Amino acid sequence: MADINNVLSRLDRVKRTGEGKWLAPCPAHNDKSPSLAIKEADNGNILIHCFAGCSVHEIVESINLTLADLMPDNPTFKKGSKPPKFNKYELFDRVLFESLILYLAIRQIFNNKPLSNEDLQRVKKAMEVIFDIKREVSR
Template identity: 35%
Template sequence: MSADLLLSKLEGVRRTGPGRWVARCSAHPDKNPSLNVREVEDGRVLVKCFAECDVESILSAVGLGWDAIMPPRAIDHHVKRERRPFNAHDVLVALETELTIASLAMLDIGKGKMPSDAERERLLLASRRIRSAIELAVDND
C-alpha cells in the first residue's frame, strides 16, 4: 500500500519529505495546498485537511474508497488479533491422546513387534501436534 493512487488523483501535489506530501484538497475549494498526505509504517496512508474536511469526503471527491488508504491487513487487524483463550483442559486431553498412542507403540516394540510405517508416521504426527500446540501457546502470550 502506498499513497501513489491517491496522489495521482490530487492536484498541486508537492513532496515535503520522505513519505509526506501536500496537495490541494479535493473536498473544498483549495487554492493553497492544505491537504497533508502521509504514508505510515503499517501501510496506512494518513490524510489530513487543514480546513477540517473529513477523510471520506476527500476520498469520495476523487472517486476513491477507504481501501485506497487502508491496506486490508489494517482494516481487519482488530478482528484477527482477537485473543483466543487457551483452554488448558483441551490441551491436556490432546496431550494425553498423543501420549497414549506413543505408549501403545512402545508396548508393541517391547513385545518385539516393530511399528509399521503408518504407526511411525502417526507417532511423528503426535510430536508435530504437541509442537504446534506449544507454538500456538507462545503466540497467545
C-alpha cells in the same frame, strides 16, 4: 488496498515535504493553497488530513476512492501479534485516524444514512486497532 501512488495521482499540484509525506490542495473544497496533508504510515495506512476541516470521507469521495483504499490488504499490525514499538506521536496519529473512522460512521448514522457492509467492517477494524493499541500501551 492502500496504494499511495493511486491516491497521489488523483490530486493536483502534489508537493513532497519529506519521506512518505506530501501536501496538495484539498479536492473536497475550492482550495487555493495546499491544505491537504498526506502521509504513508509505516504500517501501510495512508493518512490524510485537511487543515481547512474537510472530513476524510469527503476527501476520498471527491477523488472517487473509499476509506478501504487507504488501508493495506495485509496490515503489519495484526491481532494476536506483537506490534512494532511506536513512538507516542505515531500512536496518537493512529488512534486519531481510527477515531475519525468511527466519527464518520456515527455522523452517517445520525444523518439516517445506512452504513455499507464495507463501512461496517472498517468500523469493526477501527475498534480492534484502538483496543489493540490500548492493550499495547497498558503493558
